[in-house]
Amino acid sequence: xxxxxxxxxxxxxxxxxxxxxxxxxxxxxxxxxxxxxxxxxxxxxxxxxxxxxxxxxxxxxxxxxxxxxxxxxxxxxxxxxxxxxxxxxxxxxxxxxxxxxxxxxxxxxxxxxxxxxxxxxxxxxxxxxxxxxxxxxxxxxxxxxxxxxxxxxxxxxxxxxxxxxxxxxxxxxxxxxxxxxxxxxxxxxx
Numbered sequence: 001x002x003x004x005x006x007x008x009x010x011x012x013x014x015x016x017x018x019x020x021x022x023x024x025x026x027x028x029x030x031x032x033x034x035x036x037x038x039x040x041x042x043x044x045x046x047x048x049x050x051x052x053x054x055x056x057x058x059x060x061x062x063x064x065x066x067x068x069x070x071x072x073x074x075x076x077x078x079x080x081x082x083x084x085x086x087x088x089x090x091x092x093x094x095x096x097x098x099x100x101x102x103x104x105x106x107x108x109x110x111x112x113x114x115x116x117x118x119x120x121x122x123x124x125x126x127x128x129x130x131x132x133x134x135x136x137x138x139x140x141x142x143x144x145x146x147x148x149x150x151x152x153x154x155x156x157x158x159x160x161x162x163x164x165x166x167x168x169x170x171x172x173x174x175x176x177x178x179x180x181x182x183x184x185x186x187x188x189x190x
Contacts, residue, residue: 030182
């Protein structure tokens with residue numbers, strides 16, 4: 001098709017909490033579509049890209065929806081630190097970092113609104129809190145600390161811990177951590 005560009009998709013199999021397959025839009029950290037198979041996740045990505053870019057624009061971010069064909073370039077299985085792809089080796093530049101941290105804040109606001117309306121879901125988000133603590137430790141090298149007994153308190157404590165680690169500066173893995181945390185917060189907010 002004339003006038004369209006190819007766009008890279010990273011596929012993660014076995015994503016927490018339930019082993020879902022996620023297709024990530026490489027150009028839009030945090031934009032992911034889920035499915036039961038890699039093919040289903042990749043097929044769902046164009047609609048998710050449209051929704052994600054509309055969501056960003058609605059919050060004042062100037063971002064264009066990438067037009068073109070989406071194709072899988074890498075596939076990896078989620079591990080304790082989740083799947084890592086070749087692009088994740090690149091540290092975000094200053095402009096990307098500021099924008100993506102703002103996207104993360106928006107995603108966290110979405111999740112906080114969901115928690116306010118349905119606080120009982122916090123009990124099922126222990127995986128998210130544990131992941132945030134691991135990511136913070138990856139970024140700053142400090143021990144994760146003791147979890148809180150209340151699931152909601154634990155989620156917010158882990159969130160704060162990760163935000164502090166991100167604010168302290170970029171480190172190895174920041175790109176992948178931002179990609180994953182934005183996507184996971186939005187998934188949990190649904």
